[in-house]
Amino acid sequence: MDLVDGLEGRCMLAIPKKGRLYERCMQLLKHIDIRFHRKERLDIAVCTNFNMAIVFLPAADIALYTSEGRVDLGITGEDIVAESQVQLETLLQLGFGHCKLCIQAPKRSNIKSANELAGKRIVTSFPNLTKKFFQELDSTKETTVRYVSGSVEVACPLGVADAVVDLVESGATMQAAGLEAVHTIMTTQAVLVANPNSQHKAMIEKVKKRMVGVLIAEKYVMCEYNIMRKNLEEACKITPGMKSPTISPLEDKEWLAVKVMIAKSDVNETLDRLEEVGAIAIWINYEVVVGSVIKIENFYQNTFQKRDMYLPFIFQPRGSSKLSILQLSVGLISTISMRRNPKVASSILAADNFLSFSGMKKGGRGWDYGGFIFFTTKYILVCPRTTRITIKMYHK
Ligand SMILES: Nc1ncnc2c1ncn2[C@@H]1O[C@H](COP(=O)(O)OP(=O)(O)OP(=O)(O)O)[C@@H](O)[C@H]1O
Ligand SMILES: O=P(O)(O)OC[C@H]1O[C@H](OP(=O)(O)OP(=O)(O)O)[C@H](O)[C@@H]1O
Structure with missing residues (x-):
């Protein structure tokens, strides 16, 4: 069967293809009994018990694909939803992938507040959120915000940045890089998002309801x-x-x-x-x-x-x-x-x-x-x- 033909009319659910959210997403799909067989090296899997297909995408792209209607549903971080600046419906907070998006400066720099960084050089994977934050902080001094796709924490030791904006969970990465948090821009967790104009409203509701059931079962006895x-x-x-x-x-x-x-x-x-x-x-x-x-x-x-x-x-x-x-x-x-x-x-x-x-x-x-x-x-x-x-x- 040609894969593209097999996808027609199916509700598309995107989950991260790797990274911090991947395992928990796979677990969640099992718990709500969405079954699929993923062929090796293929990033789309057709569900065997639902009129759905699972699409494995970089977490950072899921909000965009969902807002454009390329997929109907997606699981990604709230941070990514905010960074993507797109229109979509957040249906559910999923209770995992908790972390904070923080401004971090080298410990030895003795920078203790975000204000001290206005006009300086910041490196991040979240340029939109970072620019917005610094614009609101001080519009007179232009802060330089530079995008990198990962390993943000090395930007200060390499002399590329005066501070970084990156996610912090345990704080281990930050500490190992000799950085400390000076401000939290947002807290985040994984969310279920949907395209508001999707044709698959009933399926979206079903997935959401099942996930709510899992969340309740996790919290209550x-x-x-x-x-x-x-x-x-x-x-x-x-x-x-x-x-x-x-x-x-x-x-x-x-x-x-x-x-x-x-x-x-x-x-x-x-x-x-x-x-x-x-x-x-x-x-x-x-x-x-x-x-x-x-x-x-x-x-x-x-x-x-x-x-x-x-x-x-x-x-x-x-x-x-x-x-x-x-x-x-x-x-x-x-x-x-x-x-x-x-x-x-x-x-x-x-x-x-x-x-x-x-x-x-x-x-x-x-x-x-x-x-x-x-x-x-x-x-x-x-x-x-x-x-x-x-x-x-x-x-x-
Ligand atoms: N340390 C963390 N703890 C909890 N959640 C995290 C952590 N780091 C990232 N996340 C969440 O997972 C999302 C995806 O981040 P992750 O770093 O896994 O993405 P990736 O860049 O696609 O993967 P990789 O880092 O393997 O290249 C983040 O946007 C955030 O919502
Ligand atoms: O506070 P911690 O528990 O140390 O977690 C924070 C780190 O986790 C994420 O990166 P990840 O390890 O996913 O790799 P990346 O830098 O390639 O995104 C994030 O970007 C931080 O670097």
């Missing part, structure tokens, strides 16, 4: 608990839900079952407060994607903060048949024994398992002292308290 009728009002104040909780009667007329979404970031606090108002049989339904959870550096902090937060859970692998349960190694190592025996813990962490999980140990207060820790060699999920986990596994 389903929580279920039983509560006495007389305590319901208090409990609902703690867990008001997105709109309101689902409440069902139990056999025992005094008791009710509540099902409600709660923010992942507040899980522990919420569970503590629910217990205080008499909730029992509290379950949290985590749906996580392997590899997107807690980075290994955070492991020790997150694991050992709370002693009393673990109970049984159901492990339910599903998804890709290529990634079978055989790739899981199962051990029964409680957080307590790991704490007492960090050597064991570190040897397990160093093991070359794709994914392992540790189980629980019966402690002084029944199962309360048990714990579950999922870990890959890269990512860790610590499961709080009564946690039912559904892990969707994606084959890499």
